[in-house]
Amino acid sequence: MANKPAPKPAPPKSTASDEKRTxxxxxxxxNKTRQWGVRVRPGKAGLKLGDLxxxxxxxxxxxxxxxxxNPRGAVPRRGMPPVGYSIRDKAGLWADCAADLYEEAIxxxxxxxxxxxxxxxxxxxxxxxxxxxxxxxxxxxxANVDIETITGWQHQMxxxxxxxxxxxxxxxxxxxxxxxxFRKRALANGGGLGLEGPGMVNRMILESRGGxxxxxxxxxxxxxxxxxxxxxxxxxxxxxxxxxxxxxxxxADKARHVTYALDHLKYAVAHADDALQVVxxxxxxxxxxxxxxxxxxxxxxxxxxxxxxxxxxxxxxxMAVYGELMGDFVQTYLGYCQWLGVPRDPAxxxxxxxxxxxxxNAERRVSPQPKPSPNSFANxxxxxxxxxxxx
Amino acid sequence: MAAxxxxxxxxxxxxxxxxxxxxxxxxxxxxxxxxxxKIVDRVFVLTFDGFECSAAAEGDDGxxxxxxxxxxxxxxxxxxxxxxxxxxxxxxxxxxLNTLDLDRADGLATSRHGDQVREDLFxxxxxxxxxxxxxxxxxxxxxx
Numbered sequence: 114m115a116n117k118p119a120p121k122p123a124p125p126k127s128t129a130s131d132e133k134r135t136x137x138x139x140x141x142x143x144n145k146t147r148q149w150g151v152r153v154r155p156g157k158a159g160l161k162l163g164d165l166x167x168x169x170x171x172x173x174x175x176x177x178x179x180x181x182x183n184p185r186g187a188v189p190r191r192g193m194p195p196v197g198y199s200i201r202d203k204a205g206l207w208a209d210c211a212a213d214l215y216e217e218a219i220x221x222x223x224x225x226x227x228x229x230x231x232x233x234x235x236x237x238x239x240x241x242x243x244x245x246x247x248x249x250x251x252x253x254x255x256a257n258v259d260i261e262t263i264t265g266w267q268h269q270m271x272x273x274x275x276x277x278x279x280x281x282x283x284x285x286x287x288x289x290x291x292x293x294x295f296r297k298r299a300l301a302n303g304g305g306l307g308l309e310g311p312g313m314v315n316r317m318i319l320e321s322r323g324g325x326x327x328x329x330x331x332x333x334x335x336x337x338x339x340x341x342x343x344x345x346x347x348x349x350x351x352x353x354x355x356x357x358x359x360x361x362x363x364x365a366d367k368a369r370h371v372t373y374a375l376d377h378l379k380y381a382v383a384h385a386d387d388a389l390q391v392v393x394x395x396x397x398x399x400x401x402x403x404x405x406x407x408x409x410x411x412x413x414x415x416x417x418x419x420x421x422x423x424x425x426x427x428x429x430x431x432m433a434v435y436g437e438l439m440g441d442f443v444q445t446y447l448g449y450c451q452w453l454g455v456p457r458d459p460a461x462x463x464x465x466x467x468x469x470x471x472x473x474n475a476e477r478r479v480s481p482q483p484k485p486s487p488n489s490f491a492n493x494x495x496x497x498x499x500x501x502x503x504x
Numbered sequence: 505m506a507a508x509x510x511x512x513x514x515x516x517x518x519x520x521x522x523x524x525x526x527x528x529x530x531x532x533x534x535x536x537x538x539x540x541x542k543i544v545d546r547v548f549v550l551t552f553d554g555f556e557c558s559a560a561a562e563g564d565d566g567x568x569x570x571x572x573x574x575x576x577x578x579x580x581x582x583x584x585x586x587x588x589x590x591x592x593x594x595x596x597x598x599x600x601l602n603t604l605d606l607d608r609a610d611g612l613a614t615s616r617h618g619d620q621v622r623e624d625l626f627x628x629x630x631x632x633x634x635x636x637x638x639x640x641x642x643x644x645x646x647x648x
Contacts (some may be wrong), residue, residue, distance in 0.1 A: 158534065158554035210621070213536075217628070220534035228530040341627065349606050351597060361602065361631050362530075368627035375621050441606075452620040 145188045158220075162276060163212035175384070177201045177273030185273050199269040204385035206325050208376035211276040214369055218283035223362050225294035233354040234302050241352070244418035247307035248347065249299040251412055255340055256295065258315045259288030259370075262332050266325045280373060287366040294359050301355075311409040317402035323395075326381050326388070330395040333374030334449055335403055341367045342442040343416075346434070350419050371449075378453050393455045404463045407439075439469040507648040508586055509543040513640075514550060514560035521639040522556040527632070535632040537625045540567060540574030543582050547574075550636075552629065557636060572622040573615045575601070577608065583647055586640060594638040601626075601634055 148169045153160065165171075170186040180195035200206050208214075237245065263285040270278050299306050318331045341364060348360035381388045407413075416438065417431025418424055443459070443466055450457045459470030506513040521527060535552040540563070547567050551559040568574050581604070588599040597603060605612035605626075613626035626633070 217534050221532065223530045345602055345606060345627075348600075349597075349603050357597065357600075361600075361634070364602075365628055365631055368624050368630075372621050372624055372628065375624075437606075449620055452618065 147186060147188055158216070161212070161216045162279065163216070166212070173203060173207070173274060175203045177203070177271035179271070179273065182272050185275060198271045200266070200325055201271045201273075202385070203274060204326075204381045204388065206270055206274055206277045206377065207380050207384075208277065208280075208373050209380065210372060210376045211280040214373055215276065215280040215283055218280065218287065218366075218369060221365065223290070225290060225297060225359070228362075229294060229297075229358050230354045231297075231301060234298075234356075235353060236303060237352055238423055240418055240424045241422065242302055242304045243307065244415040245302075245352070245356075246299045246304035247411065247415035248343075248419065249295040250307040251310040251415075252295040252340075252343070253292055253299070253306070254310045254312070254315065255336065256288045256292035258318055258336075259332065260285050260292065262318050262328055263288065265319075266328055270325070277377075284370050284373070287370070291363050291366065294363070298356065298359060307415075308411055310412065311406050313405040314402050317399065326378065326392070327395050329374045329377055330392060331399050331402070333370050334378070335396075335399045335446065337367060337371040337374060338446045338449060339403070339442050341371060342438055342445060345441070346416070346438045347419070350434075375449060375452065382454060389454060392453065396450060396455060396457070400463050400466060404466055407465060436469065439465075443469045505644045505646050508645050509541070509546055509548060509582070510648065511548065511560055511562050513643065513645065514548055516643045517636065517640045518550075518557045518560055520642045521636050524639065527635040527639070528555050532632050532635050535629045537572045537622075537629055538570070539626075539633065540571035542568065542574055542576040544579040552632065569616050571615070573613045573626045575612050575626075576614065577604065577612055585637070586645060586647075589638055589641050590645060593641045595634065601630060601637070 151167060151170065153164050153167060156164065166173075173185075177198075178201070179189060180198060180201075181189065181193040182196060183189045183193070236242075263281050267278060267281050267285070270281075272278070296306070314331070314336055318328060318336065321327045321331055344360045344364040344367060348357055348364065351357040351360060378392060382392060413432070413435050414427065417427040417435050419431070420434035421427045421429070421431030443462070447457055447459060447470065460467060462470055506516045527533070533555055536554065537552050539550050539552065541548045541550070547563045547565060549559075549561050549563045549567050549571060550557055553559075585595065585599045585604065589595050595601075601612060613623065615623045
């Protein structure tokens with residue numbers, strides 16, 4: 114220890130007037146530090162979380178033995194009962210980018226109540242409004258699962274890796290913001306919430322018990338890549354500046370979550386025995402759950418109506434764009450797998466993912482024409498209005 | 505009047521972008537990346553550092569090896585985008601970077617290193633990049 118704390122001040126001598134006092138300060142705590150004299154300086158972008166990782170304060174061992182809430186670098190207090198964190202291996206949560214992502218999330222925050230130009234929303238044909246509200250309903254469900262999953266694991270993570278815990282706090286707040294803004298959009302234009310999503314992926318994510326890394330694969334890589342692709346296409350087909358703002362900003366938030374996921378999985382694969390094989394297995398399991406959700410017709414139908422500007426062209430043009438969306442999602446997903454070192458053979462993806470994986474299979478990609486389902490609104494009133502069609 | 509594309513043009517846009525605090529709030533702001541722009545046979549590299557675009561330089565094809573991601577589309581489409589921004593005070597729905605990315609079979613943003621985390625910076629900072637190009641509405645532009 115290069116720097117010692119200043120000598121503690123001597124307690125004042127007691128006087129007659131102090132005799133009634135029962136408390137005599139000793140200042141013993143002033144000697145309790147593991148490293149003193151630290152002077153971290155702000156840089157061009159301010160004093161960032163990652164800037165604090167100097168000396169012992171930047172030590173992040175591969176396993177965090179302390180079972181208390183002792184902040185990293187502080188002197189542990191003897192006799193503290195263990196809290197019982199289950200995630201104490203660095204490989205179980207770490208990502209080198211977590212501190213930077215935390216700063217980015219804080220500095221790029223936005224407020225749906227006041228930043229979204231809600232007054233740009235104008236009445237849409239009934240079928241389009243139904244479709245927008247249905248998609249928002251599903252996105253609200255996604256956001257809710259984000260919140261529950263992240264917070265459900267966060268309290269099990271050791272304090273020694275506070276960068277990750279802090280970043281995940283922003284991620285759960287991002288998800289709360291998404292929950293808020295999609296609910297607001299559904300209720301802002303004469304519509305309302307629609308039908309709850311099928312929830313197979315939600316259940317798979319929420320019920321995963323194998324560890325945070327498993328949840329990351331399901332929630333942030335598979336669902337994350339899918340949600341990012343949805344946001345891109347919904348932004349492309351936004352009906353007004355409010356929707357455009359929402360999807361563009363939700364996309365940036367979600368991209369941040371996916372970045373953490375990829376960086377964490379890269380770290381886990383590099384530092385934990387068998388992690389590569391585990392991730393490979395999780396991906397195969399996850400694809401099965403994902404495809405069960407994708408076979409539900411409600412979301413594809415609603416998206417097709419939005420992409421086509423109404424039900425009139427949803428089966429043709431709308432589903433063709435939906436096919437493009439799925440193709441983009443699968444390509445993104447396969448790219449992530451490749452980058453993580455777990456390349457997937459597109460031909461061996463479970464259907465319908467394999468159909469979207471082959472760009473030469475375009476005919477087949479658009480083949481699942483929406484058929485009126487029990488929950489379908491294909492007969493909803495309101496003709497397509499080209500004015501409201503996406504570009 | 506600055507000619508598009510040129511370093512002078514990007515510098516003028518930088519000056520507008522860096523001076524406008526509105527680009528720092530509501531989901532914009534903090535941005536760290538090096539982005540390439542391939543415009544016909546010319547290459548430009550922009551450095552975003554914290555709250556500002558700190559540098560614009562002209563490079564060569566090899567410069568694209570080092571950037572986090574780069575945007576490439578035919579010269580006509582670059583002109584259309586810049587002209588649309590000038591006419592509307594910002595990109596309309598058909599000319600946003602997101603739309604242009606989705607409208608192209610191979611996308612608008614790509615990289616040569618294949619690093620997904622670096623490539624995804626395009627999406628993490630998409631709004632900032634959009635703000636940057638929207639700032640060009642205030643730059644008197646002639647097309648080279």
